[in-house]
Amino acid sequence: MSEIENNSLELSDVVRCRFCNKLNKIRTSASRDNVRCGSCRLPLSSDPHKKWSDLDPNSYIHPLDSQALNALKKIPGVESILKKLLEVTHESFSHVMFRANSVRVTKKQYPDLDAKLDVVCATLGIEKPDLYISVSGPQGGLGFNAFTGGVEKPFIVIYSSLLERLDDMEILAVLGHEAGHIHCQHLLYKVAADLLFRLTDVVLRMSPFAAIADLFSLPAKMALLTWSHKAELSCDRAALLVTQNERVVMSALMKLAGGTLSSKLDLDEFVAQAREFDKKFAENYLDKFWATLIAGSMSHPFPVWRVSEILDWSEKEDGYKKIIQKD
Numbered sequence: 001m002s003e004i005e006n007n008s009l010e011l012s013d014v015v016r017c018r019f020c021n022k023l024n025k026i027r028t029s030a031s032r033d034n035v036r037c038g039s040c041r042l043p044l045s046s047d048p049h050k051k052w053s054d055l056d057p058n059s060y061i062h063p064l065d066s067q068a069l070n071a072l073k074k075i076p077g078v079e080s081i082l083k084k085l086l087e088v089t090h091e092s093f094s095h096v097m098f099r100a101n102s103v104r105v106t107k108k109q110y111p112d113l114d115a116k117l118d119v120v121c122a123t124l125g126i127e128k129p130d131l132y133i134s135v136s137g138p139q140g141g142l143g144f145n146a147f148t149g150g151v152e153k154p155f156i157v158i159y160s161s162l163l164e165r166l167d168d169m170e171i172l173a174v175l176g177h178e179a180g181h182i183h184c185q186h187l188l189y190k191v192a193a194d195l196l197f198r199l200t201d202v203v204l205r206m207s208p209f210a211a212i213a214d215l216f217s218l219p220a221k222m223a224l225l226t227w228s229h230k231a232e233l234s235c236d237r238a239a240l241l242v243t244q245n246e247r248v249v250m251s252a253l254m255k256l257a258g259g260t261l262s263s264k265l266d267l268d269e270f271v272a273q274a275r276e277f278d279k280k281f282a283e284n285y286l287d288k289f290w291a292t293l294i295a296g297s298m299s300h301p302f303p304v305w306r307v308s309e310i311l312d313w314s315e316k317e318d319g320y321k322k323i324i325q326k327d
Contacts, residue, residue, distance in 0.1 A: 017042065018049040019119045019172075040115035041168045049244060050324060051123045057184045057234075059323055060241065062309070065184075065234045068227035072189060075223060082192050083151065094149045098157060102134035113171070117156075120175045123242045124183045130155040131175075133163065145256065146174050148181040151188055165259045170252040173239040180238025186231050193228035229301045236310050237320070244324065246314040250307045257303035271311065274304035 015024050017037035024038050035044045058066075073079065098104075105113045110133060121128045129150070134157050146158040156178045163171060181190055239249045247267060254270040280287045300306075313319040 015044050018045060018047060020115050022115075036168065037115075039112070040119055041112040042116070042119070042172060043169065049123075051125075053125045055125050055183070055241070055323075060234065060237045060320075061184055062230060062233040062237065064230040065227070068223070068230045069189070072223045072227050079188065082188055095153070095155070098132045098134065098155065101136070102132035102157065105131040105133060112168075113158075113175075116168070116172050116175055117179075119172065120179045120242050123176070124179055124238065126179060126183050129153075129179070129182060132157045133160055134158075135160050146178050147194065148178045148187065149191055149194075151191060154182045154187055162256075165255050166252060169243060169245070169248045170255065173243045173249045173252045176239035176242030177232075177235040179242070180235030181231070183238060184231070184234050186235075189224060189227060190231060193224045232300050233306065233309050236306055237313055240310060240314060240320055241323065246310055246320075249310050253303045253306050253310075270304075271307060274307040274311075277302070277304045278308050 012025050013028050015026055015035075016022070017024060017040060019042045020037060020040040022037060022039040024035075024044060026035055026044070036042065037044055103109060105117065107114050113131065113133070117128060117131050129148075130153075132155065144159055144161045146156065146162060148154060148156050156175065158171075158174065158178075162174070166174065181187060236249060236253075239252070240246055243249060250271065251265075251267050254265055254267060257270075259265065314321075316322075
């Protein structure tokens with residue numbers, strides 16, 4: 001072996017990624033603060049990353065999610081009606097739509113995203129769904145979020161404008177959140193809620209989903225949309241279980257609320273904003289009235305509320321800590 005080759009070996013370390021388990025060769029002299037895995041692009045660290053083969057979703061599902069879903073299931077025939085309708089409409093429509101109008105993530109196409117999805121699925125113990133990157137939403141226009149669809153064959157879609165604003169760990173949080181819908185078995189009701197929220201009755205009656213508008217009464221629609229908000233809180237918890245860092249989850253929520261490409265955001269300021277909102281919501285009847293009214297017209301809960309919820313769960317001894325510390 002030449003002296004140059006020998007020196008090269010002496011200047012290198014082999015580090016196994018705690019997330020995807022791949023080996024990485026890095027220079028010994030390199031600062032470890034910004035060193036990323038060559039496969040999943042997540043930070044290399046000696047800290048452990050816990051994964052579960054049999055994680056019970058009921059161990060982290062938000063109680064408001066459970067309560068709202070139980071109320072929804074009491075509506076006569078709702079599950080059987082939805083399953084049949086969505087199987088012949090949304091399921092086939094969506095798979096055609098995203099195969100034709102998006103880029104599917106594979107080991108050769110966006111390989112780091114594919115590796116991140118592997119991490120998510122290994123952590124929660126679920127089968128790997130299809131993942132698509134899209135620019136435009138199903139109804140056209142630029143998309144800025146992510147969602148999970150499908151009932152029999154789940155898939156995840158992330159819009160490219162969101163990816164451009166998030167770092168690698170925040171992307172992992174988004175994937176963890178979306179996979180949480182699969183792990184918590186939300187999809188049947190979530191797909192229906194998304195359709196009802198995105199499409200007005202007029203549009204529904206002109207689309208393949210017209211039967212849904214006819215079969216659902218106003219109380220059923222309200223129950224479905226109310227549950228949909230609560231389900232997001234459970235999936236934020238799934239994101240925390242995947243990232244194992246509450247600040248990463250809260251940072252992703254902050255960028256969903258008001259992230260830009262050019263401005264520096266301060267997470268501690270956003271957490272303070274969330275705490276201030278909670279205080280006013282609890283003490284001021286008018287604030288509570290307007291917040292409740294506005295929230296009813298939104299597809300997701302307020303980001304500040306979600307930040308408060310994930311912070312609260314991460315600090316509870318019988319919450320996140322109980323799961324992550326269990327042998």
